[in-house]
Amino acid sequence: MHDDYDEFTESVPYIKLVDCRHTVQMTLCNYVPPSKARIARVNDDFYYVYSTSELRPYSKGETGTKSDHRRSIHRAFNAIKQLINCNYDEPSHVRFLTLTYAENMRNNKRIRNDWTVFSRNMRKRYGPHEYLYVKEQQGRGAWHLHCVLFFGSPAPWMDNDEVRAIWGHGFVNIQGFTDDINNLGNYLCAYLTDDMEQGKKGGRLLNYESGVRLYNCSRGIKRPVERSISFEAYTDMISSGDMLALSSRDSELVTPSGKHVHCRYELYRMD
Numbered sequence: 001m002h003d004d005y006d007e008f009t010e011s012v013p014y015i016k017l018v019d020c021r022h023t024v025q026m027t028l029c030n031y032v033p034p035s036k037a038r039i040a041r042v043n044d045d046f047y048y049v050y051s052t053s054e055l056r057p058y059s060k061g062e063t064g065t066k067s068d069h070r071r072s073i074h075r076a077f078n079a080i081k082q083l084i085n086c087n088y089d090e091p092s093h094v095r096f097l098t099l100t101y102a103e104n105m106r107n108n109k110r111i112r113n114d115w116t117v118f119s120r121n122m123r124k125r126y127g128p129h130e131y132l133y134v135k136e137q138q139g140r141g142a143w144h145l146h147c148v149l150f151f152g153s154p155a156p157w158m159d160n161d162e163v164r165a166i167w168g169h170g171f172v173n174i175q176g177f178t179d180d181i182n183n184l185g186n187y188l189c190a191y192l193t194d195d196m197e198q199g200k201k202g203g204r205l206l207n208y209e210s211g212v213r214l215y216n217c218s219r220g221i222k223r224p225v226e227r228s229i230s231f232e233a234y235t236d237m238i239s240s241g242d243m244l245a246l247s248s249r250d251s252e253l254v255t256p257s258g259k260h261v262h263c264r265y266e267l268y269r270m271d
Contacts, residue, residue, distance in 0.1 A: 008264055012231045019225045020085040023183060024243065026234065026266040031259065076214040077193060081185035083132055086222040087150045091177035091184050095155045097163070100144040102170035108212055111135060111143060114169060115216075121166045122149070126156050132217040134192060144170075146192055150221075183246060183269060243268040 007030060014032045018025040040048045046055045088094050099118070119131060126149075133147040149155065155176060164172040177184065229237075237243060246267045253261040 007262065012234070015229050015231065015234050017227055017229050017234075018082065019227075020082045020185070021222070022085045022088075022270055023082075023185065023246070024237075024268045024270060025082070026264075026268070028234075028264040028266070029261060030263075031255070031261040073214070077189050080132065080134065080192075080215055081189050082224040083217060083221060084148060084185035084188055085183070086224055087130055087132070088184060089152070090154075092154050093151045094177055094184065095149040095151070095158060096175040096177070096188060097147040097149065098144065098171075098173040099147060099167050100170040100172075101142055104140060104142045105169070106141045106143065108135070108143060111145065112216070115145065118167055119218075122163075125162070125166065126158065128152070129155075130218045130220050130222075132215060132221065134215045135212065136192070148188065183267075238268070243270060 008028050012028045012030070014027075014029040016027040016029075018027075036050070038050055040050070042048050042055065046057055048055055115133060123129065129152075130150040131147060132150075133145050135143055135145060137143055158174050160172060160174055163174060238245075246269055248264060248266045250262065250264050253263055255261060
């Protein structure tokens with residue numbers, strides 16, 4: 001979308017910064033979003049619309065379109081990328097585990113209890129750590145888990161047979177990382193979403209079930225910090241030499257009132 005004239009080189013009405021420790025996401029927009037929320041949750045069944053003073057029911061049991069589902073999954077994975085990048089000091093401090101069920105286990109509610117037992121025993125064996133896990137369904141309908149364990153120092157060696165015995169439900173795969181990975185959050189989310197066998201980028205996204213919480217994490221997990229910044233602060237930051245540009249993309253959005261909005265999404269690595 002970049003034309004000869006770039007409106008974001010002179011001034012930007014709204015810039016949001018998301019600090020994920022190792023990465024920084026910038027959203028530049030030629031429109032200042034409302035400072036007040038348009039809706040508010042009332043309870044599990046209803047929400048309140050400020051503009052019309054209406055109580056409206058939540059839509060439940062509706063799957064929506066395939067594109068709606070993909071957008072929802074993309075938002076969840078963006079949050080997962082941010083959480084991963086917030087919670088490690090070096091890639092070598094991280095272990096990535098895949099846990100499967102030998103049986104065709106389709107009960108989503110069982111996962112939390114199985115994970116709680118596994119996590120407690122892993123901490124007893126390998127020491128304190130934080131975690132994030134993602135739930136995925138295989139084609140046959142069986143659930144399995146992808147888990148990221150964050151240690152405060154180089155992660156301990158984990159014997160596959162020992163971890164499989166701690167899990168106790170099926171196959172286990174363990175992966176470690178070296179310190180030359182540029183963006184660990186992107187690296188892991190690409191693994192979780194791309195169909196490597198078919199060579200399809202994002203090919204596994206529809207394995208993640210609509211209407212189910214996609215991921216959970218430990219209480220001590222660090223969260224990204226969001227804030228609005230001025231155009232002057234933005235230009236100072238990107239010209240400081242401390243940030244490496246990783247990616248940039250533009251998009252056009254249409255607000256509920258029909259206004260066309262130009263946004264740019266930039267990702268930087270903090271050096």
